[in-house]
Every structure is written in C-alpha cells, then in structure tokens.
Amino acid sequence: MQSTTRPTDRTVQLMATCLCDAFFDDVARATVEVLEHVGCEVEFPENQTCCGQPAFNCGDWPASREVMRHTARVFDGSKPVIVPSGSCAAMLFHGAPLEFEKEKDLPTVQKLANRTWELADFLVNGLGVEKWPGRFPARIAFHRACHTRGTGSGEAALKLLESIEGLEVVPFGEAEQCCGFGGTFSVSFPHVSSSMGCLKLEHLTEMNPDFIVSGDMSCLMHLSGLAERGEKPVKTLHFAQILQTALHRHG
Amino acid sequence: MAEQKVELFARRLDHGVQKAVHNNSAAGTEKRYNVLGTDYSAPDDLRRLAGQIRQHSIEYLDTYLEQAEQSLKRQGAHVHFAVTADDACRAVSDILQKAGAKKVVKSKSMISEEIHLNDHLGTMGIESVETDLGEYIIQIDGDHPSHIVKPIIHKNRRDIAKSFEREGLGDYNDDPETITRRARVFMRDKYLQADAGITGANFVSAESGRLVLVTNEGNSRFCLAAPKIHIALVGIEKVIPSDADLAVLLNLLGRSATGQQLTVYTEFINGPARTDRPSGPQEMHVIFVDNQRSEILASDCREILRCIRCGACLNVCPVYRQASGHAYRSVYPGPLGAVLSPLLAGKKFKELADLPKASSLCGACNEVCPVDIPIPDLLLKLRNRGHQEHAPSPGTPPMGAFAKLASSPMLWRFAMKSNKVMNLVPLEKLPLPYLQPWLKTRTLPTWRGGEFRSWMKSRHKK
Structure with missing residues (x-):
C-alpha cells in the first residue's frame, strides 16, 4: 500500500x-x-x-x-x-x-x-481534478492495466474520461483479465501470452469501440501488435492522449 | 530455443480441453464476484481481515498446534505428527494394520494427493476408494486432479461415460444424472463395507479441537457413518485459533470456491463416538502433516501457508485458463501451486523453479484471494531465488547488459537514438533470439528513440 x-x-x-x-x-x-x-x-x-x-x-x-x-x-x-x-x-x-x-x-x-x-x-x-474540459466524441473500451489493481488509478482515469463531453465508455466481458504482455513473460511464454492477448482483444472489441484506451503503453503495444499481425488492426490511445485531444477541441 | 515447460504443455493442449477449463474457470470467477458483491458491502475488508486471522494463525503456529493437540485429545481423538510424506503414509497404514482394516473409503483431501496415499495403501494391499465423484473418476482413470476444487475440470461427460462403461458401471450413458446415480449406487456398498474412513480437514480449531469439513456431495458424512475408524490427514497450517474465526473463514471459503454462501455440507467433528453421543466412528485419529511446511514457515514466502484451498486464484488466472492444471506438474496448480509446489519440493526446488515464471504477474490472484495472499510478490521472490540458484529458465533474456545500459545515461541516450536503424531493416531478419518469439505473433511500433527528449529541449529553449 x-x-x-x-x-x-x-x-x-x-x-x-x-x-x-x-x-x-x-x-x-x-x-x-x-x-x-x-x-x-x-x-x-x-x-x-x-x-x-x-x-x-x-x-x-x-x-x-x-x-x-x-x-x-x-x-x-x-x-x-x-x-x-x-x-x-x-x-x-x-x-x-x-x-x-x-x-x-x-x-x-x-x-x-x-x-x-x-x-x-x-x-x-492528488490534485483533486474532478472534470476534464473539452470534447472527444467517440466510444472507447478502457482496459484497466493490471498493475493499477489495488490503487486509485483505474477509478480516477474512468472518472475523468467519463466527464469528457461526447465520450462514451463501453463495457466488455472478463474485464479483470490481463492483456498477456507481462514484460519478458511475452517473450518466454509466447503462445500463452498471445492467446491471452487475442482473447482480450475479442472482449475489448465486443461493442466495436472506436478506440482501445489504457493508462499503460505496454498493454496497448502488445494488443495493437497482436491485432496488426492478425490483420484486424485496432486503434489505441493512451489515457493522456484523450485528455490532450479533448483540450485541443475545447473552444 | 528451449521452451518453458508450462508454455510447451499449453501449446500442445487439446483445444476442447482448453475451452472447457477456460469456460469453467471463468464461470467460477463470475459466480464468486456476484455472490461476494451481493452479500457484502466491502468484501475486500473481509478478505483483509481473513488474511490477518490466517497470518496470525501461522505466526503462532507452534502455540496453536500444541493447543489443538490438547483439545483433540480432550475430545478423545488420537493425535499423530508426521514430518515427511512417507511418515504420514506410514502413520495411516500403521493405524489400519493395527485394526486389521482392509477397506477404506476416502473423502476428497489435497494432502492425501500430496503424500500419494492411495499408491501407498495399494502396495500395502489395502483397498482405498475415492468417494467424491470427481476424485473417483480421477481414480478409475489413473489420472491426476487438474484443479483443487474441481478435480475433473479438464474432462467432459462423454469421457466420464466411457470410463464408467469400462468399469462395468452400466452401458454407455453420458447423462450427468445417470452418471451420478450410478456412482451413488456403487458407493453405497463401499461405505457399508469399509473398515475406515479417511478425510482431510478444512480447519481445526485450537480452542475446541473441532475439526471442520466442507463438502457438496455429503460423501464425507457417509465415510464417517458406517466405518469404525476415522483418520483425518491435516496439514499443520490448517489450525486456526478459535471457533469464532470460522465466522469469517467459512463465509469466504464457499463464496470464493464455488460462489456458494456455504457448501451443502459443513461438518463440525468433535471427536469419536462417546456414550453421550453414540453415532460416528469409535476411533478417531488426527495426523498432522508437516511435509516441508516448517521450512516454508521459516522462509520469506510464509504467507502462502494462509491458503484455505478455495481455488479462486486458479479460476481467475489467465495462464491457468490457457494451460490447465496438469501443466504445473504438481498436486497444486495455478498461482497457488506456482508458489507452493516449488516450496513443497524442498531440495528439489529447481525442478519446479520454472512455475513462478508462468505468470504475467497480473495480480488477479491476489485480488480474489479470500486471505489476501500477495501471490505476485511471492512469485517474484521465488524467481529471485531461482536466479540465485541458477535454475534453468528457457527464454528468459539475461539482464546484465540491460542493467549496465540503464545505469549509464550517456550510453542509454546513445542507444535510444542509434536504435533508429531498426526501422530500416526487416526485424524478422535480425539475429536477436529474444525478439523473434515476439515478432511471430505481434508487430513492433516504429522506433522513435530520443524524439521526446528533443521535443522537451526545444520547448525549454523557447
């Protein structure tokens, strides 16, 4: 803690x-x-x-x-x-x-x-930010990265994302499951890691979101790398990129 | 390149089996989540409390074990201590031989699997029949459990119907109700003929000497209905301070294991039959089994001894869901097994030192653990131990050069910029053995090393 x-x-x-x-x-x-x-x-x-x-x-x-x-x-x-x-x-x-x-x-x-x-x-x-200004008209699936379990990060990210005008966060199945990256795990267990990732992608794309979003580029790099190799590319964005883009679209 | 054993097993696993394990596990996770969330406003607080109770129990195990011994004796039970698995097997067969017992019925017990009791009894000419349906199917198939709560999670009803046909339990019929009814009819005779019933124990209260058993089939009650002798095999870590602790632990056990508020049968056993309480076996023996547990207690991984064997960590584990239980080559699979099995192996630690690596360290196991065991931390500690003891670890890149690079900022910045050359060549052609498994199923993004640093610098100049 x-x-x-x-x-x-x-x-x-x-x-x-x-x-x-x-x-x-x-x-x-x-x-x-x-x-x-x-x-x-x-x-x-x-x-x-x-x-x-x-x-x-x-x-x-x-x-x-x-x-x-x-x-x-x-x-x-x-x-x-x-x-x-x-x-x-x-x-x-x-x-x-x-x-x-x-x-x-x-x-x-x-x-x-x-x-x-x-x-x-x-x-x-930390800073007590409750709402994020600007617009981001899109539907996103938010992957709560595993290493934020037991911390305030996941809730915090969702709070800000959901406060952005036009942004819809869509639900998906088995949300607690890992993307399969695990750092060097993905190298020493390539089959298990890829299978985990493909299953994660299936769930994340259930509702056809415009973007898969996370607070961790490692998960997103793994997921987009798998999707691209599987010839079903997905669009991914880091949480900060959504906040940044929303700001730019702020009047 | 050599392959990790769990990876190899998972890669070769029958697709149907993998699907069955995944679906069953995922259903277990969902049931657990729903029932805990519905029944408790703060299930995590309850998990932490249960973790403290169990941690306290093992920190003072010497005291509570002695107290449990006294309480059990006061109830009229015989108490034995077994240091090794062999000692435990011998203790069981000694009791049986002394009583001239030839036939035994068993209820499900992981520690009996751990010490290979059935094999031992077989060599002594003693018939031992597993009475939990799943365990019985494992026994007739000469198989091993692949889950600690659902031992046949890897089998389907068609496999089971074939086994029953082979064993002469009726013509092929894969209707689950028919299978169960046939098993019941078969078991009834076994219960009546048995000289002794062998059980495990989910908890033993040091204060009262009460032995607690939870089952869903009621088979343990039958095991203790007709036979004259009851032998309970109990890992020393199963002792808890008092009956009151059960209020927390039992409420979490059923919910975490099967999504039940309480198992169908919860037995509290207070010693053998007495004049004022005439039913049950005349003789009761409790065998406390150490089998490396004292060593684990002395190690920096002692938190694993909190485990109450609910199987929630197996169900939620994405690696278990892909690899199934047999991939772990030990009695205890999944995240719990990846910690416990190499520790139970004692001097043969290195043979199972690969298990702690079979994890993405996602932490889902800790999140569902009813006694809040920091499983990822323990996996990491065991990886460190494996590294120190030079245990083989195929596919794990050496980290010395990385550490040098990441401790030398000049070199690091140079590498960041110069690696851009990677964008100019097909990565698949690069002689980098640790990069190739990644590239088989995934692409890598374009290298943009140093770009952010330049951007930061240019802003400060303005």
Whole structure:
C-alpha cells in the first residue's frame, strides 16, 4: 500500500518511461501538456533511463537494484514523481521496496516510492481534478492495466474520461483479465501470452469501440501488435492522449 | 530455443480441453464476484481481515498446534505428527494394520494427493476408494486432479461415460444424472463395507479441537457413518485459533470456491463416538502433516501457508485458463501451486523453479484471494531465488547488459537514438533470439528513440 501522504506540489518530475522514450514520444508529450493544463511545471531529469522492472520480473534482482539505485539518484528530491504508466509507477512504489527489503538503502527507494504517482491517480486523487474540459466524441473500451489493481488509478482515469463531453465508455466481458504482455513473460511464454492477448482483444472489441484506451503503453503495444499481425488492426490511445485531444477541441 | 515447460504443455493442449477449463474457470470467477458483491458491502475488508486471522494463525503456529493437540485429545481423538510424506503414509497404514482394516473409503483431501496415499495403501494391499465423484473418476482413470476444487475440470461427460462403461458401471450413458446415480449406487456398498474412513480437514480449531469439513456431495458424512475408524490427514497450517474465526473463514471459503454462501455440507467433528453421543466412528485419529511446511514457515514466502484451498486464484488466472492444471506438474496448480509446489519440493526446488515464471504477474490472484495472499510478490521472490540458484529458465533474456545500459545515461541516450536503424531493416531478419518469439505473433511500433527528449529541449529553449 502506498503512503497516503504523497506530495502534491505543482512542480513535478516526469518519469517518461523507457517505452515512451523509445516508441511513444506522443504519449509523453500528451502527459506534459495535460500536467501543464492543470498548472504544473514539469521537470524532466535528463539522466533517467528505466525503472528496472524487466530485470526485477526476470528474477535478476541484483541487476534490477543497480538500475533502481540509478533511478533513485536521478529522481532525488521531494517533488512528486509522475509516471504515465501504472506498471512503471508500481515498480517504483511497490516493486522497489520489495527488492530492497534486505538492503541498507531501502530508505532511499522507500522515499522515492512515497513520492510516486501514476498520472490519473495524481490528477484526481492528488490534485483533486474532478472534470476534464473539452470534447472527444467517440466510444472507447478502457482496459484497466493490471498493475493499477489495488490503487486509485483505474477509478480516477474512468472518472475523468467519463466527464469528457461526447465520450462514451463501453463495457466488455472478463474485464479483470490481463492483456498477456507481462514484460519478458511475452517473450518466454509466447503462445500463452498471445492467446491471452487475442482473447482480450475479442472482449475489448465486443461493442466495436472506436478506440482501445489504457493508462499503460505496454498493454496497448502488445494488443495493437497482436491485432496488426492478425490483420484486424485496432486503434489505441493512451489515457493522456484523450485528455490532450479533448483540450485541443475545447473552444 | 528451449521452451518453458508450462508454455510447451499449453501449446500442445487439446483445444476442447482448453475451452472447457477456460469456460469453467471463468464461470467460477463470475459466480464468486456476484455472490461476494451481493452479500457484502466491502468484501475486500473481509478478505483483509481473513488474511490477518490466517497470518496470525501461522505466526503462532507452534502455540496453536500444541493447543489443538490438547483439545483433540480432550475430545478423545488420537493425535499423530508426521514430518515427511512417507511418515504420514506410514502413520495411516500403521493405524489400519493395527485394526486389521482392509477397506477404506476416502473423502476428497489435497494432502492425501500430496503424500500419494492411495499408491501407498495399494502396495500395502489395502483397498482405498475415492468417494467424491470427481476424485473417483480421477481414480478409475489413473489420472491426476487438474484443479483443487474441481478435480475433473479438464474432462467432459462423454469421457466420464466411457470410463464408467469400462468399469462395468452400466452401458454407455453420458447423462450427468445417470452418471451420478450410478456412482451413488456403487458407493453405497463401499461405505457399508469399509473398515475406515479417511478425510482431510478444512480447519481445526485450537480452542475446541473441532475439526471442520466442507463438502457438496455429503460423501464425507457417509465415510464417517458406517466405518469404525476415522483418520483425518491435516496439514499443520490448517489450525486456526478459535471457533469464532470460522465466522469469517467459512463465509469466504464457499463464496470464493464455488460462489456458494456455504457448501451443502459443513461438518463440525468433535471427536469419536462417546456414550453421550453414540453415532460416528469409535476411533478417531488426527495426523498432522508437516511435509516441508516448517521450512516454508521459516522462509520469506510464509504467507502462502494462509491458503484455505478455495481455488479462486486458479479460476481467475489467465495462464491457468490457457494451460490447465496438469501443466504445473504438481498436486497444486495455478498461482497457488506456482508458489507452493516449488516450496513443497524442498531440495528439489529447481525442478519446479520454472512455475513462478508462468505468470504475467497480473495480480488477479491476489485480488480474489479470500486471505489476501500477495501471490505476485511471492512469485517474484521465488524467481529471485531461482536466479540465485541458477535454475534453468528457457527464454528468459539475461539482464546484465540491460542493467549496465540503464545505469549509464550517456550510453542509454546513445542507444535510444542509434536504435533508429531498426526501422530500416526487416526485424524478422535480425539475429536477436529474444525478439523473434515476439515478432511471430505481434508487430513492433516504429522506433522513435530520443524524439521526446528533443521535443522537451526545444520547448525549454523557447
């Protein structure tokens, strides 16, 4: 469980995540614009790399701790650290304290854990944003990324999405099921992972939504990659991109 | 490239079996969700409370186990302790041999599966008949359970009708009611002929010595109706402090397991027959089985001992739904088994160290667990242990180079930009063994490394 007294200052540090660094600059840009819209000043520590989750999930905790120590140094300070990914955020506030349980520098990563916010969680539960302005006329299926279980992120994202004019969130079956990505799981269990993903796609597209939306690019990258290979491409958007687009359509 | 064993099993699994396992599991998840949501305004609070009760029970297991022993003896039961699976089997056969017992009826018990009791009794010339319908079908087929609550989740009624025909239980008939009626007729004689009834236990109250058994078929009651001897095999972790704790645990067990508010039969057994309570077996033996549990209790994965064997984590697990229970090569499948089985393996940990990897770490198991076991954390800890002990893990990329790269910001930025070359070549041709399985079923987006960094810089200049 995360600390209930996480900082809510409006000068924030952005952890863009390695996926946005490598593939999804549009999502990172959307995150900056969304944060600026609510009055935040966004700092981007240049030396950031990755949260270390790939090694953590592979069981190579010494390698993962090496990356996490670097990350803790890069994000030193007291400002909120905002992450446009439930998965990477969970690595900072849950995974890191777990892998440092028996390490001397546990307090350092615990301090970072207590400053970490997933984007939607920060907007709604941190800054108290209740409604999002603008328009986004579309029907979307919202995939609540697995690493936001037990956090306020899923509810928060839905609250803002549902407040946008013209936007309809459609229901689908087996909503609690994973998209099958799981990081390196998708590489070492390709058949199981793909089968999970195809089943997820079937459910997500039941109501023919215009977009599949999530707060995690890893799930969306997996789902759209599968759909494209299966020659039934789907359109995906990160939660922040919907907020950004709605703003642009705001009179 | 070598393949993960669970992956290989799933890939070769019969499509019909996979569908049956998926549909049955998904139905279980939905029933659980509906009944808990309807009956309780805050089921998660209840799960956390139950988790605290169970955690407390195992933290003070030494105290409660002793107290349970005293209480059971006070009720007139004999209490035995078995350190290993072999010890437990021997304890059972010793009791039976001493009494000259030749025929045994069994109600469903996972620990008897764990110690391979039926095989042992067979070699001793003792007939042991499983009386739970699913377990009976497993027994006549020489099969293994693929789910801890629904042992034949992988079979359909046509398979079962064929087995019954083969066993001489009537002509082929796949009507479920007919199958059940035939099993009942067959079982009645077995109950009447049996010298002893063997059960497990869902809980043992340390305070009262009450042994609690839940079933839906009532077979455990029949097992204890005619036979003179009752033997209960109980994992040491099944002890709870007091009867009052059952109010929380029983309310969660049925709902989590089968979506029932309570199982059809819930038995509270207070020792053998006495003059003031003449029904039931004359002799009652409780065998507490350790079989590695003390080791688990001493480890950093002790939370798994909270488990009350409801099977909700199996039902909700997307990997279980794809791979089915037999993929886990052990008595306990699914997320629970991926943690418990390698730990129960003791010195043979490495043989099952691949199981904790068979998970996307989606956390659905923790979300449905009635005793709030942090299963994903335990899977991760076991992955770390597997890595430390150099357990083989096919398809897991080495992480040393990644860690170096991700701890060197200059190198990282360079790699981000230079990898753009990937956009110019067909990825399928790249000699990157860990990329190829991904690309077989999925595409990768265009590499845009460093673009965001440039954008941020350009904004600050303005």
